[in-house]
Amino acid sequence: xxxxxxxxxxxxxxxxxxxxxxxxxxxxxxxxxxxxxxxxxxxxxxxxxxxxxxxxxxxxxxxxxxxxxxxxxxxxxxxxxxxxxxxxxxxxxxxxxxxxxxxxxxxxxxxxxxxxxxxxxxxxxxxxxxxxxxxxxxxxxxxxxxxxxxxxxxxxxxxxxxxxxxxxxxxxxxxxxxxxxxxxxxxxxxxxxxxxxxxxxxxxxxxx
Numbered sequence: 001x002x003x004x005x006x007x008x009x010x011x012x013x014x015x016x017x018x019x020x021x022x023x024x025x026x027x028x029x030x031x032x033x034x035x036x037x038x039x040x041x042x043x044x045x046x047x048x049x050x051x052x053x054x055x056x057x058x059x060x061x062x063x064x065x066x067x068x069x070x071x072x073x074x075x076x077x078x079x080x081x082x083x084x085x086x087x088x089x090x091x092x093x094x095x096x097x098x099x100x101x102x103x104x105x106x107x108x109x110x111x112x113x114x115x116x117x118x119x120x121x122x123x124x125x126x127x128x129x130x131x132x133x134x135x136x137x138x139x140x141x142x143x144x145x146x147x148x149x150x151x152x153x154x155x156x157x158x159x160x161x162x163x164x165x166x167x168x169x170x171x172x173x174x175x176x177x178x179x180x181x182x183x184x185x186x187x188x189x190x191x192x193x194x195x196x197x198x199x200x201x202x203x204x205x206x207x208x
Contacts (some may be wrong), residue, residue, distance in 0.1 A: 036080070038104075053083075063076040080119065122157075156188070163188075170183035
């Protein structure tokens, strides 16, 4: 699937702005949903997001259950949280930045009814596909690292219109002491995705 990735700079004082605007959009276009894909330490952290930010945990999977070596990762729960515009109290921006691991997360816009299950096939490993030996596991990880297409492109192929993430290594120091700019990454696949992107991101903020 063809895809394009755009980068924007955002002052950390406005870090939730794009996600706040996405939430505002789905309040008026309730067929669209905002999803957060997060990796957290335990299921209780997903429950806390559900309670405090009015998302719904669609699925959360313990990495230890998806393969023989999943338990090596101390932050072992991968999960998808859905935000529905019919709920006036949703706060995906607050939820995304409430964790210490937002730089590893994805924010996704999609309007397919079966998107959560389709994207689960992309984001969660099937235990049956894991190699039996640790050496073969390392080879599998290397092959994944060598894949030229980022995970965002695979999420698009599962039905997303827009995938948002952060590039922590590209955080920029501003001219004012203490001023920081986040490097935001937006992955889109078509003209519809591009139209959505420019509703939430200012072309003047593009990181050139």
